[in-house]
Amino acid sequence: DTGVSQDPRHKITKRGQNVTFRCDPISEHNRLYWYRQTLGQGPEFLTYFQNEAQLEKSRLLSDRFSAERPKGSFSTLEIQRTEQGDSAMYLCASSISGGGETQYFGPGTRLLVL
Amino acid sequence: AQSVAQPEDQVNVAEGNPLTVKCTYSVSGNPYLFWYVQYPNRGLQFLLKYITGDNLVKGSYGFEAEFNKSQTSFHLKKPSALVSDSALYFCAVRDWNSGYSTLTFGKGTMLLVSP
Numbered sequence: 738d739t740g741v742s743q744d745p746r747h748k749i750t751k752r753g754q755n756v757t758f759r760c761d762p763i764s765e766h767n768r769l770y771w772y773r774q775t776l777g778q779g780p781e782f783l784t785y786f787q788n789e790a791q792l793e794k795s796r797l798l799s800d801r802f803s804a805e806r807p808k809g810s811f812s813t814l815e816i817q818r819t820e821q822g823d824s825a826m827y828l829c830a831s832s833i834s835g836g837g838e839t840q841y842f843g844p845g846t847r848l849l850v851l
Numbered sequence: 852a853q854s855v856a857q858p859e860d861q862v863n864v865a866e867g868n869p870l871t872v873k874c875t876y877s878v879s880g881n882p883y884l885f886w887y888v889q890y891p892n893r894g895l896q897f898l899l900k901y902i903t904g905d906n907l908v909k910g911s912y913g914f915e916a917e918f919n920k921s922q923t924s925f926h927l928k929k930p931s932a933l934v935s936d937s938a939l940y941f942c943a944v945r946d947w948n949s950g951y952s953t954l955t956f957g958k959g960t961m962l963l964v965s966p
Contacts, residue, residue: 785952
C-alpha cells in the first residue's frame with residue numbers, strides 16, 4: 738500500500754496526558770497537512786508543511802499542539818495536557834505542490850480523551 | 852476568506868435514480884473545487900476536482916460535477932445511484948488567488964441510497 742498511513746488508528750487517553758500521532762505521507766509528496774474532524778463537521782485545517790518547513794498554522798492550533806516534520810518525510814502531531822475537547826479524528830493528508838494539487842488523506846487517528 | 856456550504860445534511864435516493872449533492876462556495880478570487888467521499892471510520896477519498904477548463908468534470912465511480920461560476924456552485928451528480936454510494940460526501944474549496952494552500956471543507960452531506 739503506497740497511500741498515506743497514520744499511527745495509531747485509535748487512542749484513548751486521560752485528560753492531562755500527552756499524546757503523539759504519526760503520519761507517513763505518500764513517498765514523493767512534499768506537502769503534508771494535518772486536519773481535525775469532529776462529529777458532524779468537515780475536516781478543519783490545523784497546519785501544513787512543505788518539506789520540513791511549517792508554512793501555515795490555524796488559529797485552532799493552540800500552544801498545546803505542536804507538529805514537526807524533521808526530515809521532510811514523516812510528521813508527528815503532539816497534543817500536550819489533553820482536554821476532553823480535543824477528542825476528534827485527526828487526519829493527515831499529503832500532496833505534490835502545484836496549483837490545483839490534490840490532497841490524499843490517510844485513515845485518521847481517532848482520539849478519545851476521558 | 853473562503854467558505855463552502857452544503858445545504859442538505861442528508862440526501863435520500865432510490866437505487867437506479869439520479870442523484871445530486873449540492874455545494875456552493877465563496878472565495879474572493881478564483882476557486883479550485885473538490886469533492887471527497889468518506890466511509891465510516893475511514894479517511895477521505897478523492898472523487899474529482901475542478902481547476903479550469905470544462906465546467907463539467909468527471910471523476911471516480913461514475914460521479915461528475917458541474918462548475919457554475921455565476922451561481923458559485925459545484926454540485927455533485929451521478930446518473931444512476933448504487934447502494935454502495937451511501938456515504939458522507941464533502942465539498943471543499945481553495946482560493947488560488949489567496950496564496951494559501953489549505954482547503955476549506957463543507958459540513959458534509961450524508962447520501963443514503965435505498966435498494
